[in-house]
Amino acid sequence: MATEAARQPGAATLQTVEVRGFYKDYGRQRAVADVSLTLRAGQLTALLGENGAGKSTLLGALATLIRPTRGQVLYDGTTAEAWSPLALRRCLGVLSHEPRCYTDLSARENLLFFGRLYGAFADGTALTAACAQKLTEVGLQRAADRPARTLSRGMLQRLAIARTLLPRPQLLLLDEPYTGLDRDGVALLSRLIAAERERGAIVVVISHDLDALGPLCDQVAVLLHGRLRAHAEFAPGTCDGPALLRLYQQASAAGAAAGAGKLRRAEPRP
Amino acid sequence: MTSASFPRQVAMLLWKDVRVELRAGELIYATLLFAIIIVLLFSFAFLGGAPPTVEVMAGVLWVALSLSGMLGISRSFEREREADTLRALLLAPVERSALYLSKLLSVSLLMLLLCAVVVPALCLLFGMQVGDAGAWGRLILLLTLGILGFAAVAALFGASLGRARVREVLLPLLVYPLVVPVLLAGARGTYAILYGTPESLDDAARWLKFLLVFDSLAVMGGLWLFEPLCATE
Numbered sequence: 001m002a003t004e005a006a007r008q009p010g011a012a013t014l015q016t017v018e019v020r021g022f023y024k025d026y027g028r029q030r031a032v033a034d035v036s037l038t039l040r041a042g043q044l045t046a047l048l049g050e051n052g053a054g055k056s057t058l059l060g061a062l063a064t065l066i067r068p069t070r071g072q073v074l075y076d077g078t079t080a081e082a083w084s085p086l087a088l089r090r091c092l093g094v095l096s097h098e099p100r101c102y103t104d105l106s107a108r109e110n111l112l113f114f115g116r117l118y119g120a121f122a123d124g125t126a127l128t129a130a131c132a133q134k135l136t137e138v139g140l141q142r143a144a145d146r147p148a149r150t151l152s153r154g155m156l157q158r159l160a161i162a163r164t165l166l167p168r169p170q171l172l173l174l175d176e177p178y179t180g181l182d183r184d185g186v187a188l189l190s191r192l193i194a195a196e197r198e199r200g201a202i203v204v205v206i207s208h209d210l211d212a213l214g215p216l217c218d219q220v221a222v223l224l225h226g227r228l229r230a231h232a233e234f235a236p237g238t239c240d241g242p243a244l245l246r247l248y249q250q251a252s253a254a255g256a257a258a259g260a261g262k263l264r265r266a267e268p269r270p
Numbered sequence: 271m272t273s274a275s276f277p278r279q280v281a282m283l284l285w286k287d288v289r290v291e292l293r294a295g296e297l298i299y300a301t302l303l304f305a306i307i308i309v310l311l312f313s314f315a316f317l318g319g320a321p322p323t324v325e326v327m328a329g330v331l332w333v334a335l336s337l338s339g340m341l342g343i344s345r346s347f348e349r350e351r352e353a354d355t356l357r358a359l360l361l362a363p364v365e366r367s368a369l370y371l372s373k374l375l376s377v378s379l380l381m382l383l384l385c386a387v388v389v390p391a392l393c394l395l396f397g398m399q400v401g402d403a404g405a406w407g408r409l410i411l412l413l414t415l416g417i418l419g420f421a422a423v424a425a426l427f428g429a430s431l432g433r434a435r436v437r438e439v440l441l442p443l444l445v446y447p448l449v450v451p452v453l454l455a456g457a458r459g460t461y462a463i464l465y466g467t468p469e470s471l472d473d474a475a476r477w478l479k480f481l482l483v484f485d486s487l488a489v490m491g492g493l494w495l496f497e498p499l500c501a502t503e
Contacts (some may be wrong), residue, residue, distance in 0.1 A: 063361060090363040102286070104293040113286050117362045119274050148292070188465075217481035 014076055014091045014170040015041045017062060017202055021071035024057050031057045032226045041170070043202040044193065044216050048248050049223035055206045058223070059173050062204060063094050075171075082127075090118060093169025093201075095177050099160035103149035107140050107159050108132075110148060111166055118167035139188065153180040161189060165196065170203040172196055174205045178212055185210050210248075213242035220244060222251040229255045277339040279364045287346075288379070296349070297342045297380055305338035305384050306391060313395040328400045328460035330415070331412070332453050336390050336446075339381045339420060344441050347428040348376060356429065360500060370425055371497040377428075378414075385413050396484050408463045408474055415481035416456035422488035423448045430499030455480045484491030 011248040017039040024032040029158035039045050039062075047055045060066035061073050064080045072079055080088055101110045111131040135144045138158040141153060148159060157180040164172070174193070178186050190212050197203050197216065207213045217239040222230040230251035234243070274282065291297055312330045316322050322330075350356035359369055369431040387411075392398040400406050428445045459477030462470040 065357070065361070086363040086365070089361060092361055094358075094361050096354065096357075098357075100354045100358035102290055102355055103288045103353060105286075109289075113282070114358070114362065115366055116282050116357075117279070118272065119363065 001138075003017045003248055006150065014202060016076060017171060018074040018077070019058070019061070019071070020074065022058065022061060022068050022073065023070035024054070024061065025069045029227060032061075032223075034224070035221075035228045036071075037221055037228070039202045039204060039219075041172075042204050043201045043218040044195060044197050045219040045221060046217045046244065047204060047206045047221055047223060048210075048244065053223040053224040055223055056175055058096075059175050059206060061117070062171070063092055063173050064088060064192060089119075090167070091170040093167065093172045094155075094162045095164040095172075095174045097162055097179055099148075099156040101156060101159050101163060104147060106145045106147055107135060107151065107162075108144045110159060110231060111135065111162055114163050115166050116173050120167035130166060134166050137188075137192065138162045140206060154182055154185055157181055158185060158188075158208075161192065164191060168199070168201075172199055172201050172203045174203070174207075176207055177205065178209045210244040214239050214241035214244045217244065220247055222248055224251060224255040254267055274364075275433060276365055276368055277370035280371045280375070283364070283369060284375050285357070287372065287376035290349075291376075294349075298347055298383065298440055300345065301338045301342040301384055301414055302387055305334045305343055306387050308334040308337060309388060309391045309395060316396075322396050324398075324464040325457075325461050327359075327392055327396050327462060328457045329391055330396070332457045333380060334337055335413075335417070335456075336340060336420065338384055338388075338450070339377070339393060339417070340424065340442050340445065342380045342384075343377050343421070343424040343428050343445075344438060346373070346380075347431075347441075348438070349427075366497040366500055367493045369500075370429070370492055373425040373429060374421045374492065377425055378417050381421065382414065383419040385417070386393050389413075390499070398464065399463065405463055405466060408471070408478070409460065411477055412456065412459045412463065412474070412481065415478060415485055416459075417486050419452040419485045420449050422485060422492050423452075426492040426496055426499065430496065451480065451484055456482070 011235065019035055019037040019039075022032060022035045023030070035054075035058060037045070047058065049055050049090060057066060061068055062226060069081070075083060075091075092106060101107075102113070105113065108131055111134060112127065115131055117128045121130055132141070135141050140155060140158055140159055140162065143155060146155060151159065157177075166175075172193075177189055177193075181189060186209065191204070193216055197218075203212055205216075215237070217234055218236065219233050220231070220239070221228055230247055232247055309330060312333075328498075347356070350359070360366070389398075389400075393400070400409055424441070426443045427441055431440055455477045459474050459481070462474035464476065
């Protein structure tokens with residue numbers, strides 16, 4: 001259980017996130033059914049599945065943006081409602097398909113703005129230095145003062161990565177983070193994700209780039225038609241792209257054999 | 271790691287909005303042009319006829335403000351949605367009420383800027399005469415209070431319509447009925463100030479008090495409702 005202190009602002013020490021019997025319905029459409037999963041600090045969990053399998057819904061629930069229809073998401077054993085909303089949101093780093101950056105501000109101004117919002121640095125000097133360092137890390141130091149609207153898609157994605165990682169989030173949720181990145185960008189992001197995992201962050205990644213994701217994985221969950229069809233844990237350094245592909249194919253085959261039709265209708269509610 | 275204080279959060283968000291707008295200039299130019307076009311259209315309608323009365327001038331002022339203000343508000347939130355930055359703000363460790371207040375203030379600033387163009391345009395095209403410094407003071411106070419009330423309602427719905435498909439249509443449909451008291455008080459108060467007799471100035475004072483009460487209720491309601499309206503899906 002989280003201590004009271006952990007739920008207060010200033011103590012972002014998230015160690016585990018548990019998804020227990022998670023269901024999500026959109027009207028009469030069931031998006032996710034009966035998913036249970038435990039995510040731990042210092043581990044990377046890959047969420048695999050076809051389009052519409054419910055991966056982003058699950059990620060949205062972890063980010064507190066989607067409320068479960070049934071089941072719970074527990075942060076250090078406590079529901080989101082029991083946390084101070086600001087303390088919990090300070091733990092979150094969410095990277096989505098969209099860069100979520102202000103295109104009329106420069107890359108540096110975007111980082112300074114979000115850095116200030118997160119209050120993650122002692123003073124302005126520390127924040128300015130951290131932003132410069134992050135821009136260098138993602139290879140944007142030369143484009144730091146250009147308006148974000150003049151950056152290419154890949155550069156915007158790098159900026160989004162920098163924005164997400166800047167406040168050193170304890171729960172890092174990455175939805176297709178390799179989108180728009182070139183080969184160097186993919187390698188860079190993999191290094192950054194590995195560093196976050198080493199730092200002790202809980203990392204969850206949705207990606208179809210299994211070769212990039214494979215070597216980073218500690219845990220894999222395969223969602224098919226909204227249900228958790230396979231789950232595996234790997235010892236450090238034992239996972240790779242082909243292993244993920246095999247697991248995914250086995251889960252798909254097992255799902256098909258079990259007649260796992262799409263989740264079309266939610267059960268009638270009492 | 272500590273959160274910024276509430277006023278600092280509001281200031282940071284407001285400064286971001288101002289900075290983005292100063293760079294883009296999109297809202298300022300679009301709404302100013304739209305407001306001028308409205309005033310021009312009304313002035314054409316009265317060409318060759320009897321000079322418009324102060325009631326008409328007050329009405330034109332508030333019609334121009336409310337239509338162009340709505341355009342600005344709608345576009346302001348749409349810009350946040352297009353880049354999905356609204357979601358980034360909702361995920362950030364800032365009070366949702368700070369987000370609401372900052373939007374309210376940025377929309378109010380934009381509408382006050384509109385006033386700075388629409389009122390002189392009315393003086394020029396309609397021969398509107400405000401009177402002495404006291405009357406100008408009352409008019410500025412009335413416009414400020416009216417704009418705050420308008421923005422308090424619009425900012426609440428602007429952010430909370432989320433990803434609704436017809437939000438551009440829904441926003442005015444939701445906001446206009448709720449701001450009828452503001453438009454009524456604004457137009458009646460403006461008329462009373464322009465009329466300028468001691469009795470009408472008493473009337474203007476009553477409309478000012480009415481707007482003060484409306485604004486207090488609208489802002490408190492907005493602060494209270496913004497979090498649940500922006501809450502999880």
